[in-house]
Amino acid sequence: MSRGSRPSALLVVLVCLIAVVMLVPVGYVLSIVLQVGWSTLAPLIFRPKVGELLVNSLLLVGFGVPLCVALGVGGAWLVERTTLPGRRVWGVLLAAPLAIPAFVSSYGWVSAVPSIGGLGGGLLIATLAYFPLVYLPAVATLRGLDPALEESARSLGLGPWAVFFRVVLPQLRLAVWGGGLVVALHLLAEYGAFALIRFDTFTTAIVVQYESTFAGPAASALGAVLATVCLVLLVVEASTRGRARFARLGSGVARRATPARLGAFAPLALVGLALLSVLSIGVPVASLVRWLSVGDPWSQRELPTSIIQTVLLAGGGAVAAVLVALPVAWLSVRHPSRRARVLEGATYVASSLPAIIIALALVTVTIRLVPALYQTPFTVGLAYVIIFLPRALVSLRTGLAQAPVALEEAAEALGHSLVSARLRVTLPLLLPSIGAAAALVGLGAANELTATLLLAPNGTRTLATQFWSASSAVAYSNAAPYAVLLILLSVPAVALLFAQSRKRVTT
Amino acid sequence: MSALSVSGVSKTLGGIAVLADVTFSLPSGTRMAVVGASGSGKSTLLRLIAGFDRVDAGRIVLGGRVVSAAAGASASGLAEGGIDAGGGAAAADAAGAGAGAGAGRGGGARAVSVPAHRRGVGYVAQDGALFPHLTVRQNLRFGLSGGRSAGHSGGLSGALSGGRAAAERRVREVAELVALDSGLLGRFPHELSGGQQQRVALARALTPEPGIILLDEPFSALDTGLRAQTREAVIAALEHSGVTTVLVTHDQEEALSFGHSIGLLTGGRLVQTGEPSAVFDSPVDAWAAEFLGAAVLLPVEVVRGVAHSALGELPVRHDRSIGGARPTTALLRPDQLRLMADAGANASAANAVVLEVTLRGSHARVTVRAGAGAGAGAGAGAGGDARGVEIDVRVPLAEAGQFARGVPARIQVTGGVVVY
Numbered sequence: 003m004s005r006g007s008r009p010s011a012l013l014v015v016l017v018c019l020i021a022v023v024m025l026v027p028v029g030y031v032l033s034i035v036l037q038v039g040w041s042t043l044a045p046l047i048f049r050p051k052v053g054e055l056l057v058n059s060l061l062l063v064g065f066g067v068p069l070c071v072a073l074g075v076g077g078a079w080l081v082e083r084t085t086l087p088g089r090r091v092w093g094v095l096l097a098a099p100l101a102i103p104a105f106v107s108s109y110g111w112v113s114a115v116p117s118i119g120g121l122g123g124g125l126l127i128a129t130l131a132y133f134p135l136v137y138l139p140a141v142a143t144l145r146g147l148d149p150a151l152e153e154s155a156r157s158l159g160l161g162p163w164a165v166f167f168r169v170v171l172p173q174l175r176l177a178v179w180g181g182g183l184v185v186a187l188h189l190l191a192e193y194g195a196f197a198l199i200r201f202d203t204f205t206t207a208i209v210v211q212y213e214s215t216f217a218g219p220a221a222s223a224l225g226a227v228l229a230t231v232c233l234v235l236l237v238v239e240a241s242t243r244g245r246a247r248f249a250r251l252g253s254g255v256a257r258r259a260t261p262a263r264l265g266a267f268a269p270l271a272l273v274g275l276a277l278l279s280v281l282s283i284g285v286p287v288a289s290l291v292r293w294l295s296v297g298d299p300w301s302q303r304e305l306p307t308s309i310i311q312t313v314l315l316a317g318g319g320a321v322a323a324v325l326v327a328l329p330v331a332w333l334s335v336r337h338p339s340r341r342a343r344v345l346e347g348a349t350y351v352a353s354s355l356p357a358i359i360i361a362l363a364l365v366t367v368t369i370r371l372v373p374a375l376y377q378t379p380f381t382v383g384l385a386y387v388i389i390f391l392p393r394a395l396v397s398l399r400t401g402l403a404q405a406p407v408a409l410e411e412a413a414e415a416l417g418h419s420l421v422s423a424r425l426r427v428t429l430p431l432l433l434p435s436i437g438a439a440a441a442l443v444g445l446g447a448a449n450e451l452t453a454t455l456l457l458a459p460n461g462t463r464t465l466a467t468q469f470w471s472a473s474s475a476v477a478y479s480n481a482a483p484y485a486v487l488l489i490l491l492s493v494p495a496v497a498l499l500f501a502q503s504r505k506r507v508t509t
Numbered sequence: 510m511s512a513l514s515v516s517g518v519s520k521t522l523g524g525i526a527v528l529a530d531v532t533f534s535l536p537s538g539t540r541m542a543v544v545g546a547s548g549s550g551k552s553t554l555l556r557l558i559a560g561f562d563r564v565d566a567g568r569i570v571l572g573g574r575v576v577s578a579a580a581g582a583s584a585s586g587l588a589e590g591g592i593d594a595g596g597g598a599a600a601a602d603a604a605g606a607g608a609g610a611g612a613g614r615g616g617g618a619r620a621v622s623v624p625a626h627r628r629g630v631g632y633v634a635q636d637g638a639l640f641p642h643l644t645v646r647q648n649l650r651f652g653l654s655g656g657r658s659a660g661h662s663g664g665l666s667g668a669l670s671g672g673r674a675a676a677e678r679r680v681r682e683v684a685e686l687v688a689l690d691s692g693l694l695g696r697f698p699h700e701l702s703g704g705q706q707q708r709v710a711l712a713r714a715l716t717p718e719p720g721i722i723l724l725d726e727p728f729s730a731l732d733t734g735l736r737a738q739t740r741e742a743v744i745a746a747l748e749h750s751g752v753t754t755v756l757v758t759h760d761q762e763e764a765l766s767f768g769h770s771i772g773l774l775t776g777g778r779l780v781q782t783g784e785p786s787a788v789f790d791s792p793v794d795a796w797a798a799e800f801l802g803a804a805v806l807l808p809v810e811v812v813r814g815v816a817h818s819a820l821g822e823l824p825v826r827h828d829r830s831i832g833g834a835r836p837t838t839a840l841l842r843p844d845q846l847r848l849m850a851d852a853g854a855n856a857s858a859a860n861a862v863v864l865e866v867t868l869r870g871s872h873a874r875v876t877v878r879a880g881a882g883a884g885a886g887a888g889a890g891a892g893g894d895a896r897g898v899e900i901d902v903r904v905p906l907a908e909a910g911q912f913a914r915g916v917p918a919r920i921q922v923t924g925g926v927v928v929y
Contacts, residue, residue, distance in 0.1 A: 408636070
């Protein structure tokens with residue numbers, strides 16, 4: 003219980019400071035609009051090229067999100083609530099595509115089907131790469147759902163389909179909305195996957211602009227539009243999510259639901275899942291295996307350097323993100339208040355902007371205000387912190403919630419000072435979530451492409467940038483070892499998320 | 510000597526007065542239960558004594574040492590005023606209050622707040638607050654390594670300064686005290702049942718031999734059966750160790766059966782303290798009477814020590830009316846009522862008429878109306894309501910057959926009444 007306990011001024015100041023830094027990209031977008039002025043921006047925004055990009059991006063989101071939701075929810079229901087043969091295996095296979103970065107998957111497809119491209123190609127690749135972002139929260143919700151609800155509905159005379167649509171689906175709303183938003187933001191932010199198949203979106207266009215005119219008004223104008231679309235999505239999601247509480251009421255542990263019998267649908271479901279797995283995992287992996295056997299790609303000189311640099315950059319980013327997330331999580335868990343929610347929310351808003359916007363903002367701010375920091379590892383680390391902070395926050399919040407003040411008080415009553423109580427009780431309880439937070443951020447940072455390309459010092463080689471330079475030069479065989487390493491790096495994070503989604507806890 | 514003395518303590522949280530002018534003291538080696546509804550401030554009271562929160566006014570003295578005192582000279586003055594003000598309410602129960610004023614007087618004008626870890630207080634939280642990452646043994650040993658200053662008895666300093674052997678000895682001692690199987694010492698908290706967890710929590714609090722133990726609704730999270738059983742075990746362990754204890758609870762039964770004294774907390778005020786049986790026998794007001802257990806309240810008119818009611822003339826056991834006002838209400842406990850069927854031979858003795866009989870499995874509940882001219886002797890000088898009073902009476906199942914709607918009956922009252 004933290005009633006009556008007020009956060010120290012130092013903590014509040016620190017978190018305010020963090021929120022301000024996290025909001026730099028948002029401020030950057032606003033300042034473009036204000037500084038450059040509407041008269042300069044309008045002609046840059048209202049031209050056929052931008053219209054085309056807008057249509058592409060909106061179609062991508064408009065089709066991609068529903069597809070991902072259908073695949074994610076359907077998959078989760080099959081795995082969690084039916085008698086489908088091999089449910090455990092399918093459960094893993096449905097989460098597995100998350101371990102293949104979208105641009106690696108795109109590389110697999112484009113090298114297998116060179117003619118792939120356009121909206122159709124982009125949709126295919128992106129949907130296959132991102133549907134697990136809906137699948138995982140849907141699994142978590144289904145597991146936390148009290149089967150008594152479904153049983154009550156059955157006893158009230160609803161058939162299995164009616165139960166699914168009228169009871170289960172509404173409960174999945176939070177998972178669907180949240181997952182859908184994450185998919186939409188990923189679709190808008192993705193660069194590599196679409197650039198490889200030459201499908202133009204805002205993000206790819208911004209990078210192209212940046213490469214030709216640096217952070218000029220043209221890139222800024224596109225960035226402002228992209229950021230606006232993202233922020234609109236955030237607001238739409240927040241205002242339509244609803245306030246209903248769907249968590250299980252009452253105490254005790256929910257029983258396992260009685261799984262539905264699929265009957266004649268079983269073969270159909272199996273074929274569907276098999277096809278999904280072949281397309282989402284099989285094709286990219288097969289391409290990789292093929293390219294690995296061409297020549298001697300493992301003997302590239304740059305391989306060891308890029309591994310070391312990736313570890314250093316991603317590790318630094320992970321440590322920094324944990325250090326930044328800790329005070330924010332502490333304030334919001336230990337001293338919950340409106341102010342804490344606003345400050346925490348600010349960090350989420352910043353992180354929902356595409357990496358390209360965050361990178362552009364940091365380029366502009368460092369050059370104008372602190373040139374010494376331009377293209378330094380510090381700036382790359384800062385970008386990683388801004389992009390991946392929510393991953394660390396979510397982990398640390400959960401950890402802190404499991405180390406309640408009552409335990410510190412118990413330790414104090416047993417004669418330990420506050421410092422000693424925190425060291426001996428709170429810290430050990432927090433360690434696993436600190437580890438998880440660092441792992442999630444570090445592994446994400448190791449895969450990060452856009453911000454790293456823009457911000458890293460000249461000569462920096464990470465696995466992602468090396469993979470990118472090789473594959474965009476159509477040196478597919480040279481790219482393969484990096485792709486393998488990127489996948490291996492992603493596996494632990496995905497395993498962690500997978501395990502979390504299967505814990506029978508609703509949060 | 511009093512182990513704990515609380516005088517004039519007030520606390521405001523978020524602009525709301527949670528505790529107002531609370532005063533009581535607890536002789537060494539006794540157990541007190543503070544009972545109050547949720548939101549009455551009882552947990553806050555424990556947190557102030559434990560040192561998790563600071564007092565806004567008043568003073569707390571533990572074992573002769575001032576551990577909490579609000580700043581300013583007004584604090585001690587307020588404390589004494591508090592005793593006077595509370596005197597009216599606690600007139601019959603002043604035994605404790607007097608001792609409280611004496612201990613640790615002269616806390617001074619400076620604010621005092623000894624941090625929780627230097628108070629020598631054992632605290633058991635509602636859910637036990639066992640450290641989930643430590644085994645039962647490590648939990649029990651936790652308080653032996655805290656560097657708490659001088660212990661309260663010889664055995665402790667041995668365990669504190671002494672090595673692992675002494676610590677292990679103490680761990681086994683307290684485990685035995687709370688009847689905890691030594692095979693459980695290697696387990697983690699989540700591998701224990703709720704009742705076992707609470708016993709470990711108590712043992713952990715007892716390990717460093719604190720001057721006082723504070724229990725914050727330690728049984729409320731347990732199922733009914735387990736609850737009674739755990740409560741027995743805890744009382745036995747406390748009795749055996751002879752430690753001064755304060756329990757807060759919302760459960761009247763629990764409070765009445767817990768210890769040597771009971772305190773009634775409502776709206777942040779301690780309205781009555783005293784021996785459980787004394788408080789139950791003579792609650793300070795009608796609210797307290799109903800809060801402590803099932804009560805029948807009758808309108809009455811008191812003439813020369815006799816209460817005239819719908820049930821006839823009842824002797825007054827205690828007059829709780831304030832400052833000479835005429836008492837208007839009498840308190841009866843259901844145990845005092847006995848319902849008898851009117852056998853016809855003695856029809857004039859009937860003072861009630863049966864309205865409804867409800868079978869309740871083990872017994873029957875008979876609802877009667879008394880004092881509405883149901884019988885000859887009824888109604889004389891009753892509360893003035895011509896429709897009489899409805900009363901529920903518990904009747905043994907074997908006798909329930911004698912009653913049916915409309916049947917005249919007689920309510921016999923044993924023992925006197927308390928009037929307000």
